[in-house]
Amino acid sequence: MQLHDLTSFNFTFFDVLDILIVAIIIYQLYNLIRGTIAANIFIGLAVICVMYFVVHALQMRLLTKILENFMNVGIIALIVVFQQEIRRFLLLVGKNASLQRNKAWWRYFFGKNQDEKNNLARIKPILDACKSLKQTHTGALIVFAKYYDEQFYQNSCEIVDAKISKRLLESIFQKTSPLHDGAVVIAENKIKAASCILPLTDNTDLPPQFGLRHRAGIGVSEANDATAIIISEETGELSYAKHGRVKMNIGFAELEKLLNKDF
Numbered sequence: 001m002q003l004h005d006l007t008s009f010n011f012t013f014f015d016v017l018d019i020l021i022v023a024i025i026i027y028q029l030y031n032l033i034r035g036t037i038a039a040n041i042f043i044g045l046a047v048i049c050v051m052y053f054v055v056h057a058l059q060m061r062l063l064t065k066i067l068e069n070f071m072n073v074g075i076i077a078l079i080v081v082f083q084q085e086i087r088r089f090l091l092l093v094g095k096n097a098s099l100q101r102n103k104a105w106w107r108y109f110f111g112k113n114q115d116e117k118n119n120l121a122r123i124k125p126i127l128d129a130c131k132s133l134k135q136t137h138t139g140a141l142i143v144f145a146k147y148y149d150e151q152f153y154q155n156s157c158e159i160v161d162a163k164i165s166k167r168l169l170e171s172i173f174q175k176t177s178p179l180h181d182g183a184v185v186i187a188e189n190k191i192k193a194a195s196c197i198l199p200l201t202d203n204t205d206l207p208p209q210f211g212l213r214h215r216a217g218i219g220v221s222e223a224n225d226a227t228a229i230i231i232s233e234e235t236g237e238l239s240y241a242k243h244g245r246v247k248m249n250i251g252f253a254e255l256e257k258l259l260n261k262d263f
């Protein structure tokens with residue numbers, strides 16, 4: 001084995017920047033997959049990589065050859081296995097670079113009051129609908145999609161494309177309504193779709209009382225740039241899912257704050 005003389009390394013500013021950017025990317029990836037089954041797959045792949053370097057250093061030729069071949073097709077396997085995570089990562093990068101975000105900064109400094117008023121008017125029907133659904137223990141799942149991906153939602157949804165109103169939300173989730181099963185998707189300031197079948201999260205660390213409704217709410221917040229309100233039919237509790245994580249049993253003041261920020 002060769003030993004390298006560390007003094008021969010010539011660190012420049014760009015090397016430091018390089019390391020910093022790689023560290024940030026790894027941290028963001030870790031955040032995206034934390035608590036999901038992808039984390040276990042990632043650890044499995046890391047173990048295989050380490051094994052490869054060990055057997056290569058020990059000059060165990062047969063094992064090296066096998067692991068080398070495995071790693072050659074690894075990049076394709078990675079894309080297939082981490083399809084959802086790569087999608088979320090690219091959405092995250094795109095969102096941070098988007099004009100929308102710059103506009104938000106502008107509004108933060110110059111147009112906040114007017115904006116807050118407008119937002120309250122926008123979210124009031126949703127808050128009122130949630131209050132009423134909670135009171136009557138009517139199960140509901142309301143998704144707020146920042147970007148309405150037609151392909152993603154339209155395959156499994158009934159198109160509504162209507163103005164957001166308390167009564168419409170209430171009637172969709174009534175147990176006798178043909179659209180009550182599944183989720184409502186709100187985007188572009190409209191109720192875009194109802195009765196949507198969403199991807200379920202495969203997070204294994206969720207509370208045992210979380211059934212399909214909660215898993216679908218968390219799942220859509222993992223796969224898309226979306227957040228979700230989940231109202232439990234069993235307990236009437238309100239939960240809020242964002243980036244694959246869930247806040248349980250939230251009150252209306254907190255819900256208002258969250259919607260103000262995310263919707």
Ligand SMILES: Nc1ncnc2c1ncn2[C@@H]1O[C@H](COP(=O)(O)OP(=O)(O)OP(=O)(O)O)[C@@H](O)[C@H]1O
Pocket residue numbers: 139140141180181182183196197198199200209210211212213214215216231232233234235
């Ligand atoms: N993939 C899915 N996408 C959207 N909604 C779904 C999906 N799977 C189930 N649901 C909704 O969840 C309902 C079943 O909820 P379930 O009782 O399993 O969930 P839960 O998380 O325990 O919620 P609750 O506390 O309301 O019982 C279904 O009637 C349907 O409306």
